[in-house]
Structures are given as C-alpha cells and as structure tokens.
Amino acid sequence: MGWLTKEIEHAPCTVEISHKFESLHAHVRFNNGAVIYPGDEVKVQGPEIMAPFGEIVSEDRDAIIFRASKLEQLWTRLTGDFEVMELCEFSFSEEVTL
Amino acid sequence: MNMQPKHSADATTVEEGLAIQEEQSKFDSKAATDVAMQNTLLTPRFYTTDFDELDAIDVSSVREDWDKLIDQMESDPNKGHFKKNEDWDHVDWDNMEPKLKKEFIDFLISSCTAEFSGCVLYKEMKRRGSNSDITQLFQLMARDEARHAGFINDALREAGVAVNLGFLTQKKKYTYFRPKFIYYATYLSEKIGYARYITIFRHLEANPQHRFHPIFKWFEEWCNDEFSHGEAFALLMKTDPKLTSGVNVWWIKFFLTAVYATMYVRDHQRPAFHEALGVDPDWYAHEVFTKTSALTKQIFPITLDIENPRWQAGLVKLQKANADLARAKQDSGLGAMLRQVSAQARAATAFAGLFFIPAKRHQVPASTRMEPAY
Numbered sequence: 001m002g003w004l005t006k007e008i009e010h011a012p013c014t015v016e017i018s019h020k021f022e023s024l025h026a027h028v029r030f031n032n033g034a035v036i037y038p039g040d041e042v043k044v045q046g047p048e049i050m051a052p053f054g055e056i057v058s059e060d061r062d063a064i065i066f067r068a069s070k071l072e073q074l075w076t077r078l079t080g081d082f083e084v085m086e087l088c089e090f091s092f093s094e095e096v097t098l
Numbered sequence: 099m100n101m102q103p104k105h106s107a108d109a110t111t112v113e114e115g116l117a118i119q120e121e122q123s124k125f126d127s128k129a130a131t132d133v134a135m136q137n138t139l140l141t142p143r144f145y146t147t148d149f150d151e152l153d154a155i156d157v158s159s160v161r162e163d164w165d166k167l168i169d170q171m172e173s174d175p176n177k178g179h180f181k182k183n184e185d186w187d188h189v190d191w192d193n194m195e196p197k198l199k200k201e202f203i204d205f206l207i208s209s210c211t212a213e214f215s216g217c218v219l220y221k222e223m224k225r226r227g228s229n230s231d232i233t234q235l236f237q238l239m240a241r242d243e244a245r246h247a248g249f250i251n252d253a254l255r256e257a258g259v260a261v262n263l264g265f266l267t268q269k270k271k272y273t274y275f276r277p278k279f280i281y282y283a284t285y286l287s288e289k290i291g292y293a294r295y296i297t298i299f300r301h302l303e304a305n306p307q308h309r310f311h312p313i314f315k316w317f318e319e320w321c322n323d324e325f326s327h328g329e330a331f332a333l334l335m336k337t338d339p340k341l342t343s344g345v346n347v348w349w350i351k352f353f354l355t356a357v358y359a360t361m362y363v364r365d366h367q368r369p370a371f372h373e374a375l376g377v378d379p380d381w382y383a384h385e386v387f388t389k390t391s392a393l394t395k396q397i398f399p400i401t402l403d404i405e406n407p408r409w410q411a412g413l414v415k416l417q418k419a420n421a422d423l424a425r426a427k428q429d430s431g432l433g434a435m436l437r438q439v440s441a442q443a444r445a446a447t448a449f450a451g452l453f454f455i456p457a458k459r460h461q462v463p464a465s466t467r468m469e470p471a472y
Contacts, residue, residue: 015264021181024210024247025217025240026263029225036146038274048264053255066269080274084142 007067008033015044016058019051028063039068039076111199131416138207138254139262144272145222151277153229160333163467164231167329171238179319180249186312191257201371202311203257210250210261216284217243235330238286242323246280249320253313280343282353286394288324290357293389295321296472301377308376325470332397336466342399350398355453358387358402363420364414389472396466400457412452419445 011034019028028044034043043064051057068076157164191199220240227233231469252263275283299317302309309315335341342350365379372379384404391401403409423441426434 013267017266018244019251020261020263021248021252022355023241023244023264024214024251024261025221025244026214026266027218027221028266035226036272038146038272038308041269041271043269044267046267048262048267050262050264053260076272076274080145081276081279083273083275 003070005011006069006072008083009065009067011063011065013063014036014060015049016056017049017051018056019053020056021054030059030063034065036065037068037073038080039072041066041068099181108339125237136259137262138209138259139265140207140214140219141265142211144270145219145275145280146272147223147275147280149223149226149276151224152232153227155229155232155334155337157231157333157337160336160466163197163465164333167326167333167467168231168234168238169325171235171242171330176242176319176323180245180316182252182312185315189256189311195370195374197370198310199257201368202374203254203259204251205368205371206254206257206313207259207261210247210254212287213243213247213250216240216287219280219284221466239327239330242327246320246323249316250313253311278346278349279353281331281335281341282350283357285328285335285397286353286357286390288328288331288363289393290386290390291324292328292470293386293393293472294323294361295324297382297385297389298375298377300472301375305376308374310330310374322470328393329467332466335397342462343399347399351400351402351457352453354398354400355449356391358383359403359413359416359449359452361386363417366417380410384410393468395460395462396468397462399462400459403455403458406455408451408455410450412455416445416448416452419448 012031014031015026016027016029018024028042030036043066045062045064049057049059049061194202217240220236220243224233224236224240227236254261295317298314299321302314340346362379362383365383369379372382387402387404391404395401419441423438423445426441427439429437
C-alpha cells in the first residue's frame, strides 16, 4: 500500500439481501477472506440486486475493492469517528428543512 | 389469497422460518410488482473498527448480569410482536395533510435507515469477531434491528414507498470508528431511542386522538429492544473502568452534547409531525433529555446540566444557525458564501457553548443493570 496510490483488488463475494417483513437486511461477505480497512471502497459488480418483498436473494458476485492509500486510511482513522452520530434514528434525514 | 400462511415472526427455528417465508413470498412478490411504488434508495453507512480490541473484551467481571441479559434476549420475548394485527388501523394516506405526510415518511425512512445501519454494523462485528460472548450479543442485536427495519418497511410500503436495497452495487466507502466510540454512540443512540419512543408512546396513550398512525402502538415493545441493547453496551463499558474515567469523560460529554444537540436540531425540522402528535418539540426534547440523563447515570459519571438556562438558549442558537446554513447552501454567489461561513461559525460557537456548560458529576452505581421503567 502506497502513501498516495490506490490499489484495486477483485474479490469473489456473496451478497444476501432480505426484503422480508421480519428482516430487512443486506450483507456482503467476501469469499476469499479479504478484509476491509478504513477508507476502502467496495463496489459489487453487476446489475442492481433487487429482492422482491417477502424474499431473500443470495447471489455470488465479484466485488472490486478500491484500497485506500496509506494517507487516506490514516485520515479516515482520524476523522471517521465523528460520523458515528449517524447511528441515531434522527440523524438520517438528508434535508434540513422539510 | 385463500390461505394466510403462518407469520414467520412466530417461527421458532430457522428452518421453520424459512419455510414460512418461502410460502409467503409467492404472494408477496406478486403484490410488490403489482403496485408501482415510489422508490427510495436506502443509504446506510458502512463501518469498520478495531476487531482485535473488540475480541479482547472479557465480560467475566459482569458475567452474572451478562448471562441474564443474553438469556433474556435469546428467549426473544418480542418474537412475533412486530407484525400487523387487528390493532393496525387503516391509514388514510391519500387524505393526510401533504406536509405531515412528507415529514412522517421522512421520519419512517430515517428510522428504517438507522435500524438498517445498526444491523449492518452489528452483523459485521459478529462476523469478524471471534470472542463468543461478543459475537453472540451482536448476532442478537442484528436480529432485532433487521426486524425493526422490516416492520417500518412494511409501514412504508403501505404509504406507497418502496425501499430499494440496491445500494450494494454502488461504490461505498467504509469509515472507521474506534470501539470505544462505538460503545458511547450506540449506547446513547439505543438509550435515547428508548426515551424518544417511550415518551411518544406514553403521550399517545394519554392522548389517543393524536395517534395518526398505528405504528405508534408498537413503540413500547420496540423501545424495550432498544433498552436491552443499551444495557448490553452499558455492561460492555463496565468491563473496562478506563472507558468511563479520565480523558474519556470528556469524550462522553462530547457524545452526550452532540447526540442531544443533533436530536434537538433534527426534531425542529419536523414541525408538522410534532404538531400532529400534539407534542411541543421543546417540551419533547427536554423530556427525552431528562429520561436519557436518568438512564445514563447507570454507567456515565456525568450528566449534562440541561436545567442550566444556557442549555436551552444554546440549542435555540444552534438550531437557528443550522436553518440559516441550509438556506445559504441553496443560494449561490458571494453573499450566500459569506452567509454560509457566518452560519457555520455561529453553529460551532453555539455547540462549543453547550459543550462547556459544566456537567453534573455523580456516583455510578456498583450494579449496572436497569429495567425499563418509564
């Protein structure tokens, strides 16, 4: 990992999307043991995965991991904490005046 | 639909649940495609943390309380609760006042996103951790959050809003939280979540004419889940006294101030929603802060002095600066830029003013566990 250079990796992954009444969730699992570090970006390849209501969809896909540069990783480590507030229910509204 | 399948919220095993879901999906996927819906892309956050540090937690000092709490969560008292029954009254979405409808849908979407993000975070911690106490806890919490998200999603569908989970195929960045910040923030978000929901629930119990949507009837059990999640984080923090002493007390104060202030500002952006509930947002904020402060005494050595006149005055200033900032951001030109800078400076000053109000110190009880009492 360079100080300023980004590296790109491919990783096979399994995406599970549950669009059910009793569980609304979506998770990505990397099947080659790839680990995500602060500042990394992940994009699952292929068309949007849509689960109709009431279904769980699980698909094997390829993911691209854009590794953050060392500097970016450091920056995210230093500043990421302040985004923690977004776990609150009242923090997610995008609009300030509705 | 001639046969109503058993609801999977009642399933006792995974296999049973899956079988019911499979049966149900035959109806649901058809229903979903029949109705053209407004599409809302969920945009949860993705987090990473120091998983080794998380694994190093040793709950043996609070083992008795811990096991009791986990057993209670494992027994899943709210299984089957989060589904519609005869108490789910008809909602007249078409005749709902447009401003209220907009604010209420925004409320539902932001609640759904928060539950969903909680689920993503907890699941990630479960998956990458190897300490069985910790992974078990996070698994149980992820279950609850996904269940809540599903329930809100159902209410949204009724309003003609379809939640889109397609965000995974968009590029998403992983941010980083130190474990201790996750404890402070999630602990507080669960406890303030409890205080918020129970305050609305009790208010509507006393003033049912203001209950404009049936989802509020489910708030009591919902917030009891939030309460137990908060308990778990309180116990986690109890295992390491350093987390609630020394310089960390300043972090706790920072999180308390930030969470309270964010809530105040956000709630004041939904005037029609609060009016429909018959709730004055200033009264509501004070009530929620009072309850949250009483609850957080279980583990935090300080509470904010919300009775200090500077507190309310500071919140009002912050709210005003934020509204000005939003307006300035919509305009362009040098004038708008200057107004933006000025509003940002005022917001920062107001926040600092709130932060530096001396906190109240108190003794933290030896035993952490509490039961929901409001």
